Amino acid sequence: MEAACEGAGRGDAPEEKEKQHRRRRPEEPSGGMGERGAAGRRAAAGAPPGGGDSRRGAGDAAHPPEGGDFRCHRLQDSLLSSASGYSNYRGILNWCVVMLVLSNARLFLENLIKYGILVDPIQVISLFLKDPYSWPALCLIIVANVFALAALHIEKRLAVGSMSEHLGAVLHTVNLLTILCFPALVTLAVTSITPVGAVFALGVHTILFLKLFSFKDVNKWCREKRQAKAARTRSAAGSQKANGNVASGAVAYPANLTYRDLYYFLFAPTLCYELNFPRSPRVRKRFLLRRLAEMLFFLQLMVGLIQQWMVPTIQNSMKPFRDMDYSRIIERLLKLAVPNHLIWLIFFYWFFHSSLNVIAEIMQFGDREFYRDWWNSETVTYFWQNWNIPVHKWCLRHFYKPMMKKGAGKWVAQTGVFFASAFFHEYLVSVPLKMFRPWAFIGMMAQIPLAWFVGRFLQGNYGNAAVWISLIIGQPIAVLMYVHDYYVLNYEGSQ
Ligand SMILES: CC(C)(COP(=O)(O)OP(=O)(O)OC[C@H]1O[C@@H](n2cnc3c(N)ncnc32)[C@H](O)[C@@H]1OP(=O)(O)O)[C@@H](O)C(=O)NCCC(=O)NCCS
Numbered sequence: 001m002e003a004a005c006e007g008a009g010r011g012d013a014p015e016e017k018e019k020q021h022r023r024r025r026p027e028e029p030s031g032g033m034g035e036r037g038a039a040g041r042r043a044a045a046g047a048p049p050g051g052g053d054s055r056r057g058a059g060d061a062a063h064p065p066e067g068g069d070f071r072c073h074r075l076q077d078s079l080l081s082s083a084s085g086y087s088n089y090r091g092i093l094n095w096c097v098v099m100l101v102l103s104n105a106r107l108f109l110e111n112l113i114k115y116g117i118l119v120d121p122i123q124v125i126s127l128f129l130k131d132p133y134s135w136p137a138l139c140l141i142i143v144a145n146v147f148a149l150a151a152l153h154i155e156k157r158l159a160v161g162s163m164s165e166h167l168g169a170v171l172h173t174v175n176l177l178t179i180l181c182f183p184a185l186v187t188l189a190v191t192s193i194t195p196v197g198a199v200f201a202l203g204v205h206t207i208l209f210l211k212l213f214s215f216k217d218v219n220k221w222c223r224e225k226r227q228a229k230a231a232r233t234r235s236a237a238g239s240q241k242a243n244g245n246v247a248s249g250a251v252a253y254p255a256n257l258t259y260r261d262l263y264y265f266l267f268a269p270t271l272c273y274e275l276n277f278p279r280s281p282r283v284r285k286r287f288l289l290r291r292l293a294e295m296l297f298f299l300q301l302m303v304g305l306i307q308q309w310m311v312p313t314i315q316n317s318m319k320p321f322r323d324m325d326y327s328r329i330i331e332r333l334l335k336l337a338v339p340n341h342l343i344w345l346i347f348f349y350w351f352f353h354s355s356l357n358v359i360a361e362i363m364q365f366g367d368r369e370f371y372r373d374w375w376n377s378e379t380v381t382y383f384w385q386n387w388n389i390p391v392h393k394w395c396l397r398h399f400y401k402p403m404m405k406k407g408a409g410k411w412v413a414q415t416g417v418f419f420a421s422a423f424f425h426e427y428l429v430s431v432p433l434k435m436f437r438p439w440a441f442i443g444m445m446a447q448i449p450l451a452w453f454v455g456r457f458l459q460g461n462y463g464n465a466a467v468w469i470s471l472i473i474g475q476p477i478a479v480l481m482y483v484h485d486y487y488v489l490n491y492e493g494s495q
Contacts, residue, residue, distance in 0.1 A: 154216075
């Protein structure tokens, strides 16, 4: 009795405090450690198993009401104080979701009452086609095959030694530059191409550029390895044949230089070339159908949200911009931030989870790591390492590490990668809009000082909040800038 009183009264004993937290922690599942601990203690005190409150602490069990001092209090912190060690906020998360749905339902109704139904699937077609007899974006995508085949033929010549490495490098460089310049020039010259059609065509060419860059690098590494191996084993002629990987079913250089191999890579959901991609054993039909259904549903949802929610908000933002009414501009910006962010999140799921998995499943492409847990980012660096894994892998393998190997410092290499990324972001926005403004470029380059600031001054939840804020606010700023400039350039001048 005395010992128990002492134990309960010693507020500064950390073990006792910890025991009490564990006893009172409500998230412990029944039958878990807490229950077992209580049962054990009851058994030690001679109490019948299963009887009474399972959460009753050791003190209570040791002091039954009949013979004790009727205590019902113990030294403990309130759940919401950080010292309590309590961390199960699942209910609060559910509350947030309910509040989000309710407040957006109100917004949704308000939007419907104000504008009526603006969703128009037929209008989507006009975003791709200005003139039904002219399909410049599709023609550009078909022409892209020429560049892929050119890269394959250069590699074939290099593999058999009928072309020098230097000439090969020059031809690859010309081919790669043409991949970027040709569609840009066509987009700027042809009037029948729409901005959306141009984004698609330039997007395909950008992906092709990154893939063929990787294709050229990997084949070069294979040749270097082959030469090094040949130098080592020159005395033992013929051993190459016996050592071939072909016996194990794997493709060895230069047997990879086929149309089939190249086109598998071009359609595979990766930007990094490999001679032997990991393959999944079979196509899972139910998985494929689920992802396909998601893909179609989320695509419709995004188009609907853009037409119904984003377009009117953007249109209403033009007047405050014209009048340079700063408080109204900020109000419009915050209003646009909600649908913009929601659409971006849907886009993330639609593209990185549904669409890339559909392609991977059909092609039995085994590596499905298209994204990692970027939503937990506490630093901007972590976000860029985890949100778009195909691009991040390409940047590391073909840009960042080669630069570091050549002696560049970490900061120089990182700035180089972000500079290249900023260029491609700008390329994909400015060229289709036929309007050269640096907003996307600045947005991407701003990631470097932002990464430094967040890493230096903010940690944990504050860092995570800073990453979210930069995503929620940063994008609509760029969207509004481009839309405003596009509007001024194309509509105000003609009025
Ligand atoms: C710039 C970027 C590549 C830096 O990546 P990071 O992971 O922060 O870079 P780190 O310094 O941590 O190093 C990464 C790798 O390089 C390796 N490395 C570091 N120094 C090296 C050196 N001197 N030589 C060779 N390798 C080196 C590390 O070992 C590490 O290897 P691992 O991945 O196998 O573990 C990344 O931030 C990025 O991808 N940014 C751009 C993303 C982007 O634009 N995305 C567009 C999406 S729309």
